[in-house]
Amino acid sequence: MTTGGEVTVPDLMLSLKSMRLKAKMTQEVFAKRLAVSRQAVSKWENGQSYPDISMLPKIAALFEISVDELLNYRSDNLRHTQYEELYKCDGYYWGSKIRSIAREVLGLMPPTRKVNVLEIGCGEGQAAIFFARNGYLVDAFDIAEAGLRKGRAAAQSIGVPVNFFCANLLTYQPDRKYDIIYSSGTLQYIPPSERADVMRTIQDATKIGGLNVLDTFVEKSFIRIAPDWEQGKEFFWKSAELFSYYAADWKYELIKENYFDCNSGGVHHRHCMNALIARKVV
Ligand SMILES: C[S@@+](CC[C@H](N)C(=O)[O-])C[C@H]1O[C@@H](n2cnc3c(N)ncnc32)[C@H](O)[C@@H]1O
Structure with missing residues (x-):
């Protein structure tokens, strides 16, 4: 890494x-x-x-x-993304709806025992709080402090514990293993040349029997780039590229390519995403 x-x-x-x-x-x-x-x-x-x-x-x-x-420059002070400003808005920049891939987790690994979750790129914290409300033990990080502040305030106001912290997913090395590693809408911040390293870190930090619950934006020639796409910082994945990291030692619980409308940045556009839930078998 x-x-x-x-x-x-x-x-x-x-x-x-x-x-x-x-x-x-x-x-x-x-x-x-x-x-x-x-x-x-x-x-x-x-x-x-x-x-x-x-x-x-x-x-x-x-x-x-x-x-x-x-130059794709990164300093030890972490890279600044547009979300540091965007998350200062009132309410949730990304809306408060919980993504369907997060809901899948409840059925696949219900918290009938202590189940710990790491969320990578938690944004304003909605999914992390959703997991914590449902009884999971949640660590969640993002590079944007503004989102973490929002997440901490919301978690505190409803009295659920979430360990929100600031970290850069390109350099972060978890100090423990997790039952579930979850990331939605964030993996496009990994430049292709660093994907193998970051994916290995995520997989190594997953317990045997644990889940990786991930989605990412996929490039399609027939879909225009979103107005708030951060050129030079966000990098599309190829269709099915995400799945290829899980071909051997993992069991696919879900693989999906889906399309959806979005209005972020105030302009209507469409996205294509690949979503994956994989279980670590060995
Ligand atoms: C499209 S948002 C998705 C946020 C959230 N997961 C959600 O579904 O609403 C992408 C997030 O990735 C975060 N991010 C970008 N680069 C990052 C990095 N290098 N390390 C950690 N987080 C990063 C951004 O700050 C932003 O919150």
């Missing part, structure tokens, strides 16, 4: 290609706008060379992001 503060060339190359594709620019157009050759762009994207440092502000400006974002 990557430690904080480093920028790797593969990360940069990956960002460049994926951002160019998301901006629907060909290599030719991209090269022309930077006044370089198409071959130079191709070499950057293939990792054979990388742009001169003087090009970075121009490239960042082209994608309307900062140079830090272009």
